Amino acid sequence: MKAIKFHKTGGPEVIQYEDITLDAPGPGEVRLRHTAIGVNYLDTYYRSGAYPLPLPSGLGSEAAGVVEAVGEGVTTLKVGDRVAYGAGPIGSYSQARNMPANRLSKLPDTISDETAAAMMLKGMTVRYLLRETYKVKAGETILWHAVAGGVGLIAVQWAKYLGVRVIGTTSSPEKAALAKSMGCDEVINYTSENVAERVRELTDGKGVPVVYDGVGQATLNASLDSLSPFGLLVNFGSASGPVTGFDTGILAAKGSLYLTRPGLNTYVDSDEALQANVADLFDVVGSGDVRIEVNQTYPLADAVKAHQDLEGRKTTGSTILLP
Ligand code: NDP
Incomplete structure (x- = not known):
């Protein structure tokens, strides 16, 4: 299994594509096989050290995938469920990972994996900024x-x-x-x-x-x-x-x-707040009122190039990685 890691902070070149092994999901967790991964400007702050993390570290906070195994006590998800996330522990730049079940949202049929990976973190951010930080009229x-x-x-x-x-x-x-x-x-x-x-x-x-x-x-x-x-x-x-x-x-x-x-995590700290935010996002995207523009797609192995293009102001709309 492959994942992106970085052992020292710096420019895009510190990103490494490595072999990893994954433990069985712990209590409250599920193992997720990623199908599409979102790239965010936020990821560059972690990689550069602007937001410090213990090293070595994985990268990425947004993805969609399929549940492959469930840990003890998980009742809300089952093997085969399509899910996505945009908040929670870092590590979405990977072919598979374990995630707390309560940070995942089941995907409706109207939303593809690529769209979900391109919008979960970004869309929840827009939602809280427009509807909570300042309530636009x-x-x-x-x-x-x-x-x-x-x-x-x-x-x-x-x-x-x-x-x-x-x-x-x-x-x-x-x-x-x-x-x-x-x-x-x-x-x-x-x-x-x-x-x-x-x-x-x-x-x-x-x-x-x-x-x-x-x-x-x-x-x-x-x-x-x-x-x-x-x-x-x-x-x-x-x-x-x-x-x-x-x-x-x-x-x-x-x-x-x-x-x-403001920061997204404060606004989606409780499971109720997270799922209410996601429900609004699924509504506006499912109805077609908000279209998600996936304008750049790279293989996961090319995450270095994805970061170079994002920081080089060469991208528009959302960027995803395919594992
Ligand atoms: P974008 O796709 O918006 O990429 C960043 C854009 O910033 C560039 O395309 C560029 O657009 C513009 N930009 C302006 N100056 C620079 C510069 N010196 N170097 C590089 N880019 C520059 O990224 P995201 O959509 O992922 O994120 C947008 C912002 O939202 C980021 O600042 C991110 O950190 C923030 N964010 C905050 C969250 C929160 O909860 N607080 C959560 C999620 C994102 P142009 O060429 O038009 O200038």
């Missing part, structure tokens, strides 16, 4: 950075489904065209345009009540300058590097703003 305008990415394309469609006007940012005309084709109302190229000025133009000078920012350091100032008074900056990721040394006085100076740094 129909008719509002929001700003979402890196809108052509995996999380971004799901966010555009889900926000449109909720009646929201979406201003997105991205780095190229091709990515802007893709975001527009998925429903994004306005797209700003943040490598060549002044984002805050454009947002003011597009909102009659008012700014937006919320900015969703997974880019981090590079977009911090533009995000703050795009908000209306009392607006909320949701700094949910750091694709360009983390925000550090933040002077909270800026929030007062720019209009009594709010800043939050």
Whole structure:
């Protein structure tokens, strides 16, 4: 059996494709044979050491697969069930693994394994960001950075489904065209345009009540300058590097703003919260209101290339690995 491991932190080259052995599933666990594996920007933070892990470590937090064996006490799943996950212990970059049964969701027939692997973590993230961190309301305008990415394309469609006007940012005309084709109302190229000025133009000078920012350091100032008074900056990721040394006085100076740094795990900590979030995701994808764009597929053995392309800004939508 093969799995991705890394023994030291660093660039994509630290990723190793190795032989592993798997114990029988322990109490409360099932053994899962993966059929498709999701790649997330989050995985690069673990690999680079930005989010420290004990080494050597596996990688990956999102996948779909089939239950091959059940451990003691597992009553909710049986051998042969199709399942998927996007939260729980790291290690999805593998042909098979053991997982706590309570972190898995049974897949409906309407959702393929590839789609599930491409959306569980990203889709649950979009769901909590739009419906819990800041509860968007129909008719509002929001700003979402890196809108052509995996999380971004799901966010555009889900926000449109909720009646929201979406201003997105991205780095190229091709990515802007893709975001527009998925429903994004306005797209700003943040490598060549002044984002805050454009947002003011597009909102009659008012700014937006919320900015969703997974880019981090590079977009911090533009995000703050795009908000209306009392607006909320949701700094949910750091694709360009983390925000550090933040002077909270800026929030007062720019209009009594709010800043939050949320993480998915807090929002799906209980099994009830996890399954409620997943149920909403399955609803919007099953109904066709949100389409999951799997735009890159690599063999598991080529995870190095998948990380190079993701960090090189060469990808759009979701990326999956096939074991
Ligand atoms: P994406 O597919 O969005 O890929 C990252 C994108 O970020 C790139 O395609 C690129 O788009 C943009 N980007 C901007 N600056 C840089 C840079 N310097 N280097 C590389 N990319 C850059 O990734 P995901 O969909 O997997 O994740 C999106 C964000 O959401 C990440 O920050 C991730 O950490 C975060 N996240 C947070 C979670 C949470 O709960 N807090 C959970 C899941 C994801 P462009 O070319 O358009 O600029």
